[in-house]
Amino acid sequence: MAGGFVGGEAGKRAASYEWKYTSYFILACIVGSLGGSLFGYDLGVSSGVTSMDDFLKEFFPSVYQRKQAHLHETDYCKYDNQVLTLFTSSLYLAALVSTFGASVITKNKGRRISIMVGSVSFFLGGLVNAAAVNIPMLIIGRCLLGGGIGFCNQAVPLYLSEISPHKIRGAVNQLFQLTTCLGILVADIINYFTAKVHPWGWRLSLGLAMVPAVLIFIGGIFLPETPNSLVEQGRLNEAREILEKVRGTINVDAEFEDLKDASEAARAIKNPFKNLLKPRNRPQLIIGALGIPAFQQLTGMNSILFYAPVIFQSLGFGSGASLYSSIITSSMLVLGAIVSMIVVDRFGRRFLFIEAGIQMIVSMVVVAIILALKFGHGEQLSSKLALVLVLAICLFVLAYGWAWGPLGWLVPSELFPLETRSAGQSVVVCVNMFFTAAIAQCFLAALCHLQWGVFVLFGCLIVIMSLFIILLLPETKQLPIEEIYQLWDKHWFWKNIVTKDEGYKPSQQGTV
Numbered sequence: 109m110a111g112g113f114v115g116g117e118a119g120k121r122a123a124s125y126e127w128k129y130t131s132y133f134i135l136a137c138i139v140g141s142l143g144g145s146l147f148g149y150d151l152g153v154s155s156g157v158t159s160m161d162d163f164l165k166e167f168f169p170s171v172y173q174r175k176q177a178h179l180h181e182t183d184y185c186k187y188d189n190q191v192l193t194l195f196t197s198s199l200y201l202a203a204l205v206s207t208f209g210a211s212v213i214t215k216n217k218g219r220r221i222s223i224m225v226g227s228v229s230f231f232l233g234g235l236v237n238a239a240a241v242n243i244p245m246l247i248i249g250r251c252l253l254g255g256g257i258g259f260c261n262q263a264v265p266l267y268l269s270e271i272s273p274h275k276i277r278g279a280v281n282q283l284f285q286l287t288t289c290l291g292i293l294v295a296d297i298i299n300y301f302t303a304k305v306h307p308w309g310w311r312l313s314l315g316l317a318m319v320p321a322v323l324i325f326i327g328g329i330f331l332p333e334t335p336n337s338l339v340e341q342g343r344l345n346e347a348r349e350i351l352e353k354v355r356g357t358i359n360v361d362a363e364f365e366d367l368k369d370a371s372e373a374a375r376a377i378k379n380p381f382k383n384l385l386k387p388r389n390r391p392q393l394i395i396g397a398l399g400i401p402a403f404q405q406l407t408g409m410n411s412i413l414f415y416a417p418v419i420f421q422s423l424g425f426g427s428g429a430s431l432y433s434s435i436i437t438s439s440m441l442v443l444g445a446i447v448s449m450i451v452v453d454r455f456g457r458r459f460l461f462i463e464a465g466i467q468m469i470v471s472m473v474v475v476a477i478i479l480a481l482k483f484g485h486g487e488q489l490s491s492k493l494a495l496v497l498v499l500a501i502c503l504f505v506l507a508y509g510w511a512w513g514p515l516g517w518l519v520p521s522e523l524f525p526l527e528t529r530s531a532g533q534s535v536v537v538c539v540n541m542f543f544t545a546a547i548a549q550c551f552l553a554a555l556c557h558l559q560w561g562v563f564v565l566f567g568c569l570i571v572i573m574s575l576f577i578i579l580l581l582p583e584t585k586q587l588p589i590e591e592i593y594q595l596w597d598k599h600w601f602w603k604n605i606v607t608k609d610e611g612y613k614p615s616q617q618g619t620v
Contacts, residue, residue: 124362125588127273127355132332136271136354139327141283143223143264145320146230147257148291152438153313154196156299163310167243168192191243193549198247200545202254203261204538210262211534215380218337219270222263224328230256231321238315253317254541260324262537265521266529270334271354274588278452278518285514286445291320293438300435335364336526336589339371363588370526370590380531388593388609389528391602395581396520397535403573404516405543407468408566409508433498440502444509456585457515458577464511465574471504472567479560512573516540519581522589 157163164172171192206229214222233252240246264284272280298316302309332354338347347367351360377383384393452460478497482490517536524532554562580602582595596602 125274126357126359127275128357130354130356133271133354133356135330136332137268137280137283139324139331140219140223140264140267140271141287142320142324142327143226143260143267144284144287145291145294146226146253146260146317146324148288148293149295149317149320150199150253150257150291151288152292152295152434153299153317154199155434156296156303157310157313158192158195160299160303160310160313162307166307166310167195167246193552195243195246195250197545197548199250199254199257200541200548202251203258204254204541204545206255206258207262207534207537207541210259210537211530213259214263214266214337214533215340215530218333218341219263219267220328220331220333222259223267223331224325226256226259226263227321227324227328228256229253229259231318231325234315234317234321237317238311240311240314249314256321258537258541261517261540262530262533265517266533267334269518269521269589270336271332273355275586276453277522277589278457278585279449281518281521282445282449282452282514284517285509286442286449289438289441289445289509289513293435293442296435296438300432336367336370339367340374340526344368366588366590373525374527377527380528381535384528384532384535386609388596388606389525390605391580391596391599392520392523392525392528392532393535396523397532398539399573399576399580400516400520401536401540402543403569403576404512404540405547406566406569406573407508407512408472408547408563408569409505409512436498437502437505440505441509441513444506444511445514448510448514451510452514452518453585456583457519458581458583460511461515461577461581462574464507465570465577467507468504468512468570469567469574471500471507472563472570474500475504476560476563476567479563519584522584522592525593526590 161172168191210222210226213225229252233249233254233256235249236245236252237249240249265281268281268284269277295313299313302313305312332350333346335347335351335354338344338350348360348364351364351367352358355363374380383389384397448460475497478493478500482493520536521529521533551562554565558565582599582602584592584595587595596606
């Protein structure tokens with residue numbers, strides 16, 4: 109059933125699914141979603157620490173001297189230093205590599221174990237970074253942090269999608285994005301205060317990464333495994349017991365049969381990564397594994413998060429004001445995530461993608477125009493223009509916060525059938541981290557050389573990705589996760605590809 113070849117019977121069972129909110133389910137969602145806080149905390153802390161004078165004097169004195177030389181000027185190139193950006197991007201390269209190991213553990217040992225392994229790696233990374241005395245120690249610590257993020261980003265979206273009832277899967281999955289955004293906000297607030305602690309405030313910011321790692325590990329001890337994973341491992345009795353607990357009813361026969369059907373299809377697949385290349389999985393590969401995770405980074409959002417304090421300082425804001433502005437933008441991200449959780453299962457994924465695309469394009473145009481006309485001449489922006497610039501960035505962040513941010517993890521996690529879900533999510537994380545690292549490494553250099561044109565570039569990319577969503581992504585709201593495969597043979601474009609699979613049987617199509 110999971111691959112679309114078991115039959116249409118599963119489509120008739122969804123109406124028989126029963127569930128209600130239980131304390132067991134709520135606890136599982138809260139603990140599981142904490143994995144996003146690792147990703148968020150690092151995004152926020154990295155951006156703040158790289159703008160702290162004490163950190164720059166310790167490890168990047170040339171950047172500090174250049175910054176001081178242009179202290180009261182606008183300068184696109186203040187922070188253009190490839191070793192400094194390597195401090196940020198090395199984490200994402202490590203996450204890219206680690207996600208493939210995470211795939212094996214997630215599939216064979218379960219989602220819960222992967223989350224716990226990730227928390228241990230992240231803890232060690234925070235410890236090494238806090239104690240760093242040279243750049244190699246910083247990079248090693250970042251790589252350990254990256255290993256933790258690779259494991260958690262691979263497992264947490266899957267965990268939340270599988271543990272949740274299909275009617276509210278969108279909102280539950282977006283707890284990952286909410287905790288990510290809260291992690292960013294908390295990190296920005298911490299940076300605001302630790303920047304005033306001389307000369308070791310940056311160590312405190314980096315070391316506090318160990319706190320969410322400890323919370324996740326302890327919570328993971330009590331975290332239930334998903335029924336989908338337990339069935340996949342052949343632990344049927346335990347899977348049934350967990351399913352009854354998280355659904356709050358013993359009437360789970362219909363959903364449990366769907367899980368067993370999906371597991372049978374999954375066990376028939378010996379090489380899930382190779383299976384991703386088959387025509388019947390082409391939509392998931394193009395949309396879920398390649399398109400959405402790449403486009404999520406090409407919006408330019410993470411560049412703004414990475415370097416928000418740096419950007420605002422380069423725009424002529426003072427050090428304290430730049431960190432304060434970062435707190436404002438990260439608050440917009442949290443607000444966007446909350447809005448998305450409320451409306452995603454009502455208005456759908458496509459609506460949010462398209463609306464946000466329009467809002468983000470307009471915001472980028474405004475930013476580009478202001479910078480093109482008034483920035484880069486060695487003068488500070490006027491207070492009115494600076495306010496408009498911050499408002500435009502906030503509207504951009506808000507749109508990203510309710511669309512490409514949460515949906516960039518939600519949609520891929522629900523598109524893959526069980527037979528390729530773990531492998532597919534690994535490719536999602538790999539592609540996401542590759543583009544995250546590439547943009548982190550290139551953004552400040554691009555800002556230096558393209559100047560305001562870099563924001564025009566991001567705006568053009570958002571136009572392309574919005575068209576990609578309009579043309580290729582069907583709506584998935586409120587569909588059981590093991591039945592989403594049925595959408596492809598109804599889609600105007602994908603039906604011409606999935607039906608070419610040699611094992612495809614048109615008479616067995618399900619109904620959406």
